[in-house]
Amino acid sequence: MLKQERQAIILHQINLHNRIFCSDLCTQINVSEDTIRRDLQELSNNGKIIKVHGGALSKSFHSSINSTQVYSIDKKKSIAQKAASLIKDGMFVLTSGGTTIIEMAKALPENLHATFITGSLPAALEYIHHPTIEVIFIGDKLSKSSQITVGAEAITKIKQISADICFLGINALDIEHGLTDNDWEVVQVKRAMIESSRKVVALSISEKLNTSQNIQVCKVKELNVLISELTPDNNVFDSYKKEGIEVL
Amino acid sequence: MLKQERQAIILHQINLHNRIFCSDLCTQINVSEDTIRRDLQELSNNGKIIKVHGGALSKSFHSSINSTQVYSIDKKKSIAQKAASLIKDGMFVLTSGGTTIIEMAKALPENLHATFITGSLPAALEYIHHPTIEVIFIGDKLSKSSQITVGAEAITKIKQISADICFLGINALDIEHGLTDNDWEVVQVKRAMIESSRKVVALSISEKLNTSQNIQVCKVKELNVLISELTPDNNVFDSYKKEGIEVL
DNA sequence: AATAAATTTGCAGGTTTTTGCAGCTTTTAT
DNA sequence: ATAAAAGCTGCAAAAACCTGCAAATTTATT
Numbered sequence: 191m192l193k194q195e196r197q198a199i200i201l202h203q204i205n206l207h208n209r210i211f212c213s214d215l216c217t218q219i220n221v222s223e224d225t226i227r228r229d230l231q232e233l234s235n236n237g238k239i240i241k242v243h244g245g246a247l248s249k250s251f252h253s254s255i256n257s258t259q260v261y262s263i264d265k266k267k268s269i270a271q272k273a274a275s276l277i278k279d280g281m282f283v284l285t286s287g288g289t290t291i292i293e294m295a296k297a298l299p300e301n302l303h304a305t306f307i308t309g310s311l312p313a314a315l316e317y318i319h320h321p322t323i324e325v326i327f328i329g330d331k332l333s334k335s336s337q338i339t340v341g342a343e344a345i346t347k348i349k350q351i352s353a354d355i356c357f358l359g360i361n362a363l364d365i366e367h368g369l370t371d372n373d374w375e376v377v378q379v380k381r382a383m384i385e386s387s388r389k390v391v392a393l394s395i396s397e398k399l400n401t402s403q404n405i406q407v408c409k410v411k412e413l414n415v416l417i418s419e420l421t422p423d424n425n426v427f428d429s430y431k432k433e434g435i436e437v438l
Numbered sequence: 439m440l441k442q443e444r445q446a447i448i449l450h451q452i453n454l455h456n457r458i459f460c461s462d463l464c465t466q467i468n469v470s471e472d473t474i475r476r477d478l479q480e481l482s483n484n485g486k487i488i489k490v491h492g493g494a495l496s497k498s499f500h501s502s503i504n505s506t507q508v509y510s511i512d513k514k515k516s517i518a519q520k521a522a523s524l525i526k527d528g529m530f531v532l533t534s535g536g537t538t539i540i541e542m543a544k545a546l547p548e549n550l551h552a553t554f555i556t557g558s559l560p561a562a563l564e565y566i567h568h569p570t571i572e573v574i575f576i577g578d579k580l581s582k583s584s585q586i587t588v589g590a591e592a593i594t595k596i597k598q599i600s601a602d603i604c605f606l607g608i609n610a611l612d613i614e615h616g617l618t619d620n621d622w623e624v625v626q627v628k629r630a631m632i633e634s635s636r637k638v639v640a641l642s643i644s645e646k647l648n649t650s651q652n653i654q655v656c657k658v659k660e661l662n663v664l665i666s667e668l669t670p671d672n673n674v675f676d677s678y679k680k681e682g683i684e685v686l
Numbered sequence: 687a688a689t690a691a692a693t694t695t696g697c698a699g700g701t702t703t704t705t706g707c708a709g710c711t712t713t714t715a716t
Numbered sequence: 717a718t719a720a721a722a723g724c725t726g727c728a729a730a731a732a733c734c735t736g737c738a739a740a741t742t743t744a745t746t
Contacts, residue, residue, distance in 0.1 A: 193704070194490045195457050198499070205510075206645060207609050208536070209583055211620065212722075214652075222706050227723070243713065244722060247583060250537065251560075309577075311563055318559065318580055327587055329557075329577025329595065334566055339575055347577065440742090441694070460732075470696050475733070491703060492732065 191219070197229050204239050204248050211245040260289045265395045265419035270297035272417045272438045273357060273393055279303045281354040284383045287313050287338045288359025290393045298323065307351060309339030309379060333375055340375035348382040356387030358407075360394045363416075365429045367402040368409040380407045391415040399426060410435065439467070445477050452487050452496050459493040513643045513667035514538045518545035520665045520686045521605060521641055527551045529602040532631045535561050535586045536607025538641045546571065555599060557587030557627060581623055588623035596630040604635030606655075608642045611664075613677045615650040616657040628655045639663040647674055658683065 196219055203218075204210050212230070216223045234241035239249055260266065270293035277283055280303065285291050287310025295316035306317045309328035317325040330344035358380055362370045369392065371377045384390050384407070396418045415436045420426070422437040431437060444467055451466075452458050463474045482489035488497060518541035525531055527550065533539050535558025543564035554565045557576035565573040578592035606628055610618045617640065619625050632638050632655070644666045663684045664675070670685040679685060 192457060192459070192490055192492050192495070194488075194495060206643075207620070207651070209620070214620070223722080224707080224724095225705060228705085242583075251585070311559065311566065311575075314580060315559055315563070318582055318585060325580040325582075327559075327575065327577045327580050329575045329587065329592075332562060332566055332573040332575050334573075337566060339577065344577075471732080472697080472734095473695060476695085 191221070193229070196221070196225075197233060200226070200229055200246075201233060201238055204246055205250070208248045208251050209245060214245075260293075262395050262397075263293075266290045266293040267297070268419045269393050269395065269417050270294040273391060274298050276355060276391060276415070276438075277302060277304055281305070282307065282351070284308070284348070284351065284353040284356040284387050285313055286310060286358045286380055286383065287336060288393075290359040290395070291357060292316055294357065294393065295320070307353065309344055309348075311337045333373070336373060336376050338376065338379065340379055345378055345382045348379065348386050351386045353383075353387040355389045355391060356383050357391050357393060358383065360392050360398060362398055362401045362403045363392065363394055363410070364400045364402050365410055365433070367406060369407040369413065370403040371405055371407055372403040374405055377405045377407050384408050384412060389414045391417060393417050396420050396424075396426065439469070441477070444469070444473075445481060448474070448477055449481060449486055452494055453498075456496045456499040457493060462493075510643050510645075511541075514541040515545070516667045517641050517643065517665050518542040521639060522546050524603060524639060524663070524686075525550060525552055529553070530555065530599070532556070532596070532599065532601040532604040532635050533561055534558060534606045534628055534631060535584060536609075536641075538607040538643070539605060540564055542605065542641065543568070555601065557592055557596075559585045581621070584621060584624050586624065586627065588627055593626055593630045596627065596634050599634045601631075601635040603637045603639060604631050605639050605641060606631065608640050608646060610646055610649045610651045611640065611642055611658070612648045612650050613658055613681070615654060617655040617661065618651040619653055619655055620651040622653055625653045625655050632656050632660060637662045639665060641665050644668050644672075644674065 199219060200215055203215065212223050212226050215226045230239065230241050230246045233239045234246065240247040266289060269290055273294045274297040283304055283306045285306060285308045291310065291313050295313055298320055301322060303322050305324040305326060307326040307328065308314055308317065311332065314325055314327050317323060328339050328344050328347050330339045330341035333340045360369055361372065371380065390413050392413050392415070394416070399418065410430065410433045413435055415438060416430055417438045427437045447467060448463060451463065460471050460474050460478070464471045478487065478489050478494045481487045482494065488495040514537060517538055521542045522545040529552045531552055531554050533554060533556045539558065539561050543561055546568055549570060551570050553572040553574060555574040555576065556562055556565065559580065562573060562575050565571060576587050576592050576595050578587045578589040581588045608617055609620065619628065638661050640661050640663070642664070647666065658678065658681045661683055663686060664678055665686045675685045
């Protein structure tokens with residue numbers, strides 16, 4: 191058996207089944223596991239496949255998400271860094287959707303061992319690419335506009351959870367109206383998340399501070415931490431601090 | 439034996455078998471391995487063959503392997519067309535994940551009003567971009583390798599559903615072992631989907647027919663429809679038809 | 687036809703590639 | 717925590733390769 195021939199077979203099998211074990215290939219092609227491993231290593235170095243412990247995955251399936259032009263991307267990255275620092279090993283983390291949350295997902299440290307619970311399709315896609323975290327998806331009807339799960343079933347599931355911390359990508363926040371949004375179904379979900387978490391963290395670029403929308407999610411007092419791209423000593427935060435909110 | 443003559447024989451052999459060993463040619467033509475090597479080198483320099491360590495490969499062999507970005511995309515599109523035609527307005531449709539399912543999602547008619555239920559992240563992302571269909575996501579733990587929901591909670595939810603039709607992107611199918619897969623958790627989900635559907639449709643490119651993997655999902659008899667890129671009159675389907683399966 | 691020139695072939699030797707194995711470390715699962 | 721599986725490293729044997737050279741063969745020329 192020629193080496194290139196063998197590698198062609200391997201590549202074919204991986205593309206056919208999306209995933210494969212060293213041991214299976216080894217019996218199928220009848221060479222030692224070492225040889226298979228070396229082949230997979232080589233194919234992986236050439237970018238043909240994704241090598242994983244015990245086997246390999248097809249490239250087409252695992253393709254990462256296109257990081258398109260997100261509004262205020264730099265500000266959101268700085269927020270993401272601060273937010274990610276609050277998450278410790280072993281925590282149960284509830285998160286909503288939104289571009290800020292996606293940025294936070296990308297900023298998670300490589301070796302974090304935590305459980306992330308979300309109803310957001312894009313967020314889940316990010317989390318799933320992380321090597322060590324566990325991802326729980328809240329199922330139910332998917333909202334087309336927001337790409338998150340909504341509905342009674344989802345609300346019930348969230349209320350059964352008791353999370354250590356909850357991260358909300360927010361749309362509008364001010365002292366008078368509290369945390370507000372403009373999608374009734376999304377508001378229900380966020381409200382449930384707040385109720386199920388010991389600590390609530392709001393992520394917001396400063397432009398969204400002191401603006402409001404139609405539907406209230408919760409009062410300012412119900413938030414525990416507020417993270418923006420500004421430094422905490424900025425005096426736009428004064429009134430929030432007075433309400434007992436920690437600003438990062 | 440003239441050099442030209444010998445090289446003609448070699449070229450013929452390579453194109454016939456797609457691959458060849460130096461050692462085989464050497465005994466066959468009865469010249470030294472060095473001569474064979476020099477011939478292969480020359481043919482390779484002229485671009486007639488691909489020289490590799492230990493022998494040579496035909497040009498077509500190598501190019502066919504390296505060609506497509508997503509594997510067998512055309513075949514999958516033809517399958518997707520046939521599958522999409524089975525879905526009618528008002529139906530409840532259960533689907534697994536996999537590239538074939540994604541293609542089906544893309545092939546859905548613009549004005550279809552149906553409800554799609556899935557636990558596959560990539561599939562849900564496709565469905566959500568469709569203007570008129572409703573999407574229900576099955577929540578629970580997400581499997582990193584397959585990007586679908588797995589776990590007891592998901593199984594329970596699926597069993598509560600009663601769907602009109604179920605589409606399974608399949609990994610391996612043969613008469614003896616039935617529908618098989620290599621991921622225990624994924625198998626549980628597929629099994630539940632089959633039980634919850636009035637009609638089960640298996641989508642498979644023909645290469646996966648008459649292959650098997652380690653874990654059985656169900657017997658051949660439990661499938662109702664089998665769709666591949668081949669025409670239904672192809673005789674690879676004979677044994678499946680004998681089991682009462684409709685082939686499209 | 688004979689001979690010179692050019693090409694091809696086989697071989698000796700030394701080098702590189704490939705492969706499986708043993709021993710040890712890392713990762714994963716229970 | 718512990719045991720099993722997978723991975724890594726270095727090694728050694730076999731196979732394949734390369735280089736240079738001389739013998740053999742083909743081709744060209746007189």
